[in-house]
Amino acid sequence: MMELTRKGEYAIRGIVYLAAQPPDRVCLLSDIAAAVDVPATFLAKIFQQFSKIGLVKSYRGTGGGFLLGRVPEKITLLEVVEAVEGPIIPNRCVVGVGECVRDVSCKVHPVWKRVQGQVREVLAGVTLKELSEV
Amino acid sequence: MMELTRKGEYAIRGIVYLAAQPPDRVCLLSDIAAAVDVPATFLAKIFQQFSKIGLVKSYRGTGGGFLLGRVPEKITLLEVVEAVEGPIIPNRCVVGVGECVRDVSCKVHPVWKRVQGQVREVLAGVTLKELSEV
């Protein structure tokens, strides 16, 4: 359980590749896809999601392509993962009070809350800089 | 992401209910299912998995039913979750060296390893006793 989907895996591969490029080097989606071995059409969707929240910048037309939205030190693995997989929610009941319809005093709730916190903490502590360094 | 499936949720509900019963009280599957609001046929599958690894004991025939396999203090949430959801593996590459075929020096690998460790630690620190107490 708790497995990252392929989408998440592809997302990490793709953006780590970008982070490893010289800054200001605009990369073609097709090149990235080939380099990290991900179907280009699928990676396109992923990068669209990145683009919407500013994790990457995109340019259309001739000479277009993708660029990291911020310096790699300022992008955490947590942001990348949540961008494509959605928020980290081990159990539905962590999303907010009142969700635990079954039991007003749900004892399991705080446990999942802790799990969520730990996972987020680990992922937030890793930046693309570290991941892209040789 | 990292969401517990319904099966996992049902599993917790069911076994916590058992843990809350007086020791030596044999419970019918149908009663448990009704009490925790889970389809009986589905819960049957879950309890079969529990039974195989000794988390619960089962008795057939008239007067049969289910009993906790050990005292609730000795059963952790980690065991319960892994019993039905399989091992906690945030990313395929944590299962062992050599799985990260894409990159010999995969930088993401140790991060997932840490995530796995943290999650397991939290879940291992909670027992059915605590979860079943009022």
Place this chain on the structure above:
DNA sequence: CCTAAAAGGATAAAAAATGTCTTGTTAGGG
């Protein structure tokens, strides 16, 4: 205006989750 490149939407195939049904096995009681 032609071509390059990403954006967006619709669709399809495959896999996993969720749930049901039928048959088999074990045990107790008349």
Place this chain on the structure above:
DNA sequence: CCCTAACAAGACATTTTTTATCCTTTTAGG
């Protein structure tokens, strides 16, 4: 010995999610 209670096991069906692919649209450069 047979009948019924109860779990075990396996096959099957349904729905949802994942994993794509394709086509059209938009944007930009030359």
